[in-house]
Amino acid sequence: MIATPDRTPLPREFFDRPVLEVAPDLLGRLIVRSTPDGPIELRLTEVEAYDGPNDPGSHAYRGRTARNEVMFGPPGHVYVYFTYGMWFCMNLVCGPPGRASGVLLRAGEITDGAELARTRRLSARNDKELAKGPARLATALGVDRSLDGTDACTGGETPLRALTGTAVPSDQVRSGPRTGVAGDGAVHPWRFWIANDPTVSPYRAHTPRRRRS
DNA sequence: CAGTCGATTCACT
DNA sequence: GTGAATCGACTGA
Numbered sequence: 179m180i181a182t183p184d185r186t187p188l189p190r191e192f193f194d195r196p197v198l199e200v201a202p203d204l205l206g207r208l209i210v211r212s213t214p215d216g217p218i219e220l221r222l223t224e225v226e227a228y229d230g231p232n233d234p235g236s237h238a239y240r241g242r243t244a245r246n247e248v249m250f251g252p253p254g255h256v257y258v259y260f261t262y263g264m265w266f267c268m269n270l271v272c273g274p275p276g277r278a279s280g281v282l283l284r285a286g287e288i289t290d291g292a293e294l295a296r297t298r299r300l301s302a303r304n305d306k307e308l309a310k311g312p313a314r315l316a317t318a319l320g321v322d323r324s325l326d327g328t329d330a331c332t333g334g335e336t337p338l339r340a341l342t343g344t345a346v347p348s349d350q351v352r353s354g355p356r357t358g359v360a361g362d363g364a365v366h367p368w369r370f371w372i373a374n375d376p377t378v379s380p381y382r383a384h385t386p387r388r389r390r391s
Numbered sequence: 392c393a394g395t396c397g398a399t400t401c402a403c404t
Numbered sequence: 405g406t407g408a409a410t411c412g413a414c415t416g417a
Binding site: 392393394395396397399400401402403404 | 405406407408409411412413414415416417
Binding site: 301 | 395397400401
């Protein structure tokens with residue numbers, strides 16, 4: 179029989195741990211996005227850990243800037259960044275304040291509000307593709323920089339929150355190199371996903387962009 | 392202040 | 405599999 183997901187908010191202490199402990203533990207948890215048009219709920223199936231100033235792959239590697247400032251704040255808050263001129267991606271801040279580590283939410287299964295998510299993801303050919311990839315996930319949830327810094331640990335009607343859901347047994351968790359990460363940051367197996375889950379995004383190594391004419 | 396490139400996605404061949 | 409889209413953050417001079 180299938181366990182009913184626990185819909186209580188994840189407590190801040192959940193995120194106030196080393197990011198490599200939090201990241202695999204986030205699989206199977208729920209992200210709820212409340213919008214004027216209704217809620218969208220997502221079950222996390224794929225994440226990546228970024229370990230602050232010691233991690234060459236992290237936005238926080240070279241220290242605090244206007245963009246990454248939220249990563250240096252308290253755990254349980256959302257860091258949203260803009261990339262490739264058109265996409266947003268979202269992270270949950272982990273560890274003690276100042277550690278500047280976080281988990282990139284890479285993929286998930288839409289468990290509620292799929293109709294609304296489809297209107298934001300017109301190129302998706304099926305529901306498995308709605309949040310298969312970090313920018314797709316943010317698009318499906320309607321997340322942009324205006325939500326940067328949102329506290330995901332409150333129980334109230336905040337626009338974005340993290341719920342307990344159902345933890346995934348460790349024998350169902352897989353790990354490997356992070357997707358699209360350049361150079362020395364690529365060596366760590368800090369990408370975590372649920373074995374055989376159809377919503378997990380394909381792995382791609384980092385590809386340097388060719389020079390424009 | 393100009394140059395470079397990105398924690399990506401999509402259309403096309 | 406390859407290349408374009410598209411712009412803000414960051415870097416180094």
